Amino acid sequence: xxxxxxxxxxxxxxxxxxxxxxxxxxxxxxxxxxxxxxxxxxxxxxxxxxxxxxxxxxxxxxxxxxxxxxxxxxxxxxxxxxxxxxxxxxxxxxxxxxxxxxxxxxxxxxxxxxxxxxxxxxxxxxxxxxxxxxxxxxxxxxxxxxxxxxxxxxxxxxxxxxxxxxxxxxxxxxxxxxxxxxxxxxxxxxxxxxxxxxxxxxxxxxxxxxxxxxxxxxxxxxxxxxxxxxxxxxxxxxxxxxxxxxxxxxxxxxxxxxxxxxx
Amino acid sequence: xxxxxxxxxxxxxxxxxxxxxxxxxxxxxxxxxxxxxxxxxxxxxxxxxxxxxxxxxxxxxxxxxxxxxxxxxxxxxxxxxxxxxxxxxxxxxxxxxxxxxxxxxxxxxxxxxxxxxxxxxxxxxxxxxxxxxxxxxxxxxxxxxxxxxxxxxxxxxxxxxxxxxxxx
Numbered sequence: 001x002x003x004x005x006x007x008x009x010x011x012x013x014x015x016x017x018x019x020x021x022x023x024x025x026x027x028x029x030x031x032x033x034x035x036x037x038x039x040x041x042x043x044x045x046x047x048x049x050x051x052x053x054x055x056x057x058x059x060x061x062x063x064x065x066x067x068x069x070x071x072x073x074x075x076x077x078x079x080x081x082x083x084x085x086x087x088x089x090x091x092x093x094x095x096x097x098x099x100x101x102x103x104x105x106x107x108x109x110x111x112x113x114x115x116x117x118x119x120x121x122x123x124x125x126x127x128x129x130x131x132x133x134x135x136x137x138x139x140x141x142x143x144x145x146x147x148x149x150x151x152x153x154x155x156x157x158x159x160x161x162x163x164x165x166x167x168x169x170x171x172x173x174x175x176x177x178x179x180x181x182x183x184x185x186x187x188x189x190x191x192x193x194x195x196x197x198x199x200x201x202x203x204x205x206x207x208x209x210x211x212x213x214x215x216x217x218x219x220x221x222x223x224x225x226x227x228x229x230x231x232x233x234x235x236x237x238x239x240x241x242x243x244x245x246x247x248x249x250x251x252x253x254x255x256x257x258x259x260x261x262x263x
Numbered sequence: 264x265x266x267x268x269x270x271x272x273x274x275x276x277x278x279x280x281x282x283x284x285x286x287x288x289x290x291x292x293x294x295x296x297x298x299x300x301x302x303x304x305x306x307x308x309x310x311x312x313x314x315x316x317x318x319x320x321x322x323x324x325x326x327x328x329x330x331x332x333x334x335x336x337x338x339x340x341x342x343x344x345x346x347x348x349x350x351x352x353x354x355x356x357x358x359x360x361x362x363x364x365x366x367x368x369x370x371x372x373x374x375x376x377x378x379x380x381x382x383x384x385x386x387x388x389x390x391x392x393x394x395x396x397x398x399x400x401x402x403x404x405x406x407x408x409x410x411x412x413x414x415x416x417x418x419x420x421x422x423x424x425x426x427x428x429x430x431x
Contacts, residue, residue: 065393067385069349076353076372077316091392111385112392129392154302164306167293200313209317213349215341215386216397 055158055197055252056224056231057208058240059133062257063218066091066131068108070210070219075109077198077209084184085109086195087135087210092262094128100261101126132262133219135210136161136182136195137243137251144174144183152192159252160199165191179247197221316353323347323354326361333425340427345386350376350424379418 004012066089074080074087088107093115094100101123105112108131115126138161145153145161152167153174168191175183175192186193198208202221206212211219222231234256241258242251255262298304324331335342348354356372376382389401400406407415415421421429 062394065386065397066390069385073317073348073353078313093391110381111388112390114389115391126391130394131392151296151301151303154300154306156307157299162306162310164303164309166309167303167306196310199310201315201317203311204315206315206317206319209353212317212319213346215345215349217344 052225053158053223054225055138055160055202056222056235057135057138057197057253058220058231058234058256059253060218060220060234060256061130061132063216064089064131064133065216065218066108066112067215068111069213069215070133071107071109073209073213074195077201078196080193081186081188084186084193086182086193087133089131089133091115091131092129093126094261095123095126097124099123130257132255132258133210134180134182134243135253136197137180137249137253138197139249139251141248141250143177143179143249147173147177149173156199158203160197160202161194162196162199163192163194165189165193168192179244179249180251314355316355317348318354318358320346320348322358330425333423336426338426338428341425350382376424379422379424383418 068089070087071085071089075085078086080086085107088104089112090102090104090108091112092100092102101115103112103115112131115129138159140159142153142155142161145155149171150167150169152164152169153161154164155161170185170190170192172185172192175185178194183192183194185191198206198210201208208219208221211221220231220234222229224232224235226232235254238256240254240256242254243258244251244263293303293305295304296302299307320331320334330347333339334347351374352372354374356366356369357374359366384403387398387400388403389399393399409415418424423430
């Protein structure tokens with residue numbers, strides 16, 4: 001190898017560095033410009049596309065009577081195995097001294113029974129009680145999609161979180177990640193499973209099974225990007241809350257009439 | 264140089280490893296993975312194609328017109344609120360069977376309402392937590408005893424389950 005003195009070495013290295021920098025920048029800028037042009041063309045064509053659909057779900061806890069129709073309908077519609085639930089109903093009973101009793105016998109599949117007398121004797125007379133139906137919250141910032149190692153959990157363009165059960169390996173990371181406990185491992189298939197807001201029905205223009213059978217309209221489903229839909233109007237006119245807002249998952253299932261005792 | 268002859272071999276090994284990686288990836292990763300995001304794009308269509316079980320009251324009307332008329336008539340209390348499938352269960356299985364499609368018998372989906380006492384109580388039993396305005400029965404025993412002391416067996420002994428009004 002030819003020996004190089006210090007001057008030659010410095011001019012060569014600095015020269016090459018400058019050339020690379022200038023050329024690289026040129027390439028990048030051109031690429032960016034091209035991409036801008038492309039995205040501009042895309043945004044122009046998007047305007048002609050049909051109107052956007054973002055699904056939303058609203059639960060009115062003031063109306064729920066705890067009959068469990070939704071739980072039974074959901075189990076029948078989606079073939080949920082015995083002992084597991086995609087949706088369930090909890091009853092919150094508030095006693096004096098801040099004691100709260102939460103019960104959900106068999107996920108309310110057979111409805112509820114009056115609160116036991118011995119509970120009333122030890123805890124006092126309940127002053128406030130209501131039912132809270134629970135289901136997948138279809139969060140905007142989902143913990144469950146983030147932890148999936150194989151890309152089996154995903155979000156559709158309608159904002160629904162789904163599970164690709166052929167892809168799922170059943171590692172149950174998502175079951176642990178979900179702070180609402182809505183996911184479970186299906187013992188028959190060995191894969192994760194959860195509420196899909198009945199994606200096979202809603203994409204055909206039907207309502208989810210639980211909404212369809214609810215006798216008191218405590219569950220409302222619809223397109224929240226359409227400002228004239230029933231759910232958009234209810235979301236506008238009511239004080240709406242989500243579960244565990246402090247976790248920052250930004251749930252898309254909203255509730256009317258919750259208070260801080262509900263977790 | 265001493266090691267020059269090894270460079271060719273090393274390059275060969277590296278190319279081999281890269282080729283194996285590319286080949287394995289092409290087999291293991293589904294073709295439509297990553298098309299719409301970090302997931303298999305065809306999974307959406309697979310989920311969309313799942314069978315619909317709750318078909319809606321309008322489908323029931325096609326055959327059970329008499330019951331539908333009763334339910335949607337002026338005397339009915341459940342009209343348009345409590346739909347057929349809320350008490351009977353989903354009708355998709357029943358329709359497929361009636362259309363002659365080969366389908367397994369499933370006793371859970373034969374649309375028989377188990378017992379009116381159980382089914383009606385789910386909504387109409389006086390219960391802690393139910394909102395006001397819901398028609399509820401606090402004392403079932405009293406309600407089901409006639410003034411002359413005879414006891415009725417079931418809700419449907421007096422009430423027509425499709426209109427909820429008392430039989431004339």
